Amino acid sequence: MSDAIGKSCPPAEAGRVLGGLLLVLSIAACGGGGGGAATGTPPPFPPAISLTRVAGGLAQPVTITHAGDGSARLFVGEHGGRVRIIRDGAVAPVPFLDIANLVTPAGGEQGLLGLAFPPGFAARRSLYVNYTDRTGVGNTVIARFGLSADADRADPLSRQELLTIVQPFANHNGGQLAFGPDGLLYIGTGDGGSGGDPLGNGQNPAALLGKLLRIDILSGAAPYGIPPGNPFGSAVWSLGLRNPWRFSFDRLTGDLYVADVGQNLVEEVNFQPAGSGAGANYGWNIMEGSRCFGSATCATAGLTLPVAEYLHGNGDCSVTGGYVYRGAAAALRGIYFYGDFCSGRIWGLRRNGAVFESALLIDTTLSISTFGEDEAGELYVADYATGEIFRIGTP
Numbered sequence: 001m002s003d004a005i006g007k008s009c010p011p012a013e014a015g016r017v018l019g020g021l022l023l024v025l026s027i028a029a030c031g032g033g034g035g036g037a038a039t040g041t042p043p044p045f046p047p048a049i050s051l052t053r054v055a056g057g058l059a060q061p062v063t064i065t066h067a068g069d070g071s072a073r074l075f076v077g078e079h080g081g082r083v084r085i086i087r088d089g090a091v092a093p094v095p096f097l098d099i100a101n102l103v104t105p106a107g108g109e110q111g112l113l114g115l116a117f118p119p120g121f122a123a124r125r126s127l128y129v130n131y132t133d134r135t136g137v138g139n140t141v142i143a144r145f146g147l148s149a150d151a152d153r154a155d156p157l158s159r160q161e162l163l164t165i166v167q168p169f170a171n172h173n174g175g176q177l178a179f180g181p182d183g184l185l186y187i188g189t190g191d192g193g194s195g196g197d198p199l200g201n202g203q204n205p206a207a208l209l210g211k212l213l214r215i216d217i218l219s220g221a222a223p224y225g226i227p228p229g230n231p232f233g234s235a236v237w238s239l240g241l242r243n244p245w246r247f248s249f250d251r252l253t254g255d256l257y258v259a260d261v262g263q264n265l266v267e268e269v270n271f272q273p274a275g276s277g278a279g280a281n282y283g284w285n286i287m288e289g290s291r292c293f294g295s296a297t298c299a300t301a302g303l304t305l306p307v308a309e310y311l312h313g314n315g316d317c318s319v320t321g322g323y324v325y326r327g328a329a330a331a332l333r334g335i336y337f338y339g340d341f342c343s344g345r346i347w348g349l350r351r352n353g354a355v356f357e358s359a360l361l362i363d364t365t366l367s368i369s370t371f372g373e374d375e376a377g378e379l380y381v382a383d384y385a386t387g388e389i390f391r392i393g394t395p
């Protein structure tokens, strides 16, 4: 999870755009025209964006996703261990899944952290959850749950633990789950915690911490298969990550965006083109962002550096990675949205070949714990503090 959740963050500054009672807001000062573009001409960047409140009443939302089954349901994972359904703007009163009794009592970076539905969910009728449990300091568990006879209810008793990772410290547990365009399940793990990666997990290929993992849960191998092409013959896919709270695949291109929470200074977003990334080393704890960590110089050969980064300060302290927008608003298509948990700022990142440009899109009072995508490619952002969910759009 965002390192900032559970910590004391700077108070919201006066003059922020988003007020708690505003249902729709927009910002023009950051935006360009925001209109449609002629064919072949990229729209103005940065675009003007709006946030429209779609639901409230959630308890510390930390993940938003969809099932890909045509049901148009949004699934919101709550930090304390419940998964709620939003349908037609209303939060269903009965949770889809309730594993509050299994997860570390909510606090800090522990609890229910991630949720993913597999390709072909409607036929498979199972889903995957990433949480910290009640053993040790709170160990990481990746578990599968099946549906009950009611499609709006998972069966908590159907739990199958696929993977457990002993955690040395309570913090830096990563948490994201996502199926890649290859149908494989990707898992973000933090470096295990404390500060500075004292156990050296990030750069240790044998450790499952400080990594993106990639496993095969569709082939039928139990509890999972190691896909051909994993660089070390293990679940490890790429390394050198500190706390990749949120990563995502561009649903159109298959490109991977990994936002890695920094230590003391630098928040970063990494880019991995579709079809690449086996054994990629994102640098931690040799580097924090594009800077050497803990020394004036360092060996950077072979490291994949971020395509966007920002420094702590001015309220910024912990990056929350988002998604590439592929919804109906032409002015937003192709832009990767990401934000900061502490400041509430949301930025857009646009790729033009090898060049990436990043710009502030909006400055809010939200405690941005997660972004999420629906079946149509529309994007949402959660306010951890108020339990509200907003849809991102154009004014």
Ligand SMILES: [Ca+2]
Binding pocket: 167, 168, 169, 170, 171, 172, 173, 190, 191, 192, 193
């Ligand atoms: Ca940990």
Ligand SMILES: [Ca+2]
Binding pocket: 240, 260, 268, 282, 283, 284, 287, 288, 289, 304, 305, 306
């Ligand atoms: Ca890095």
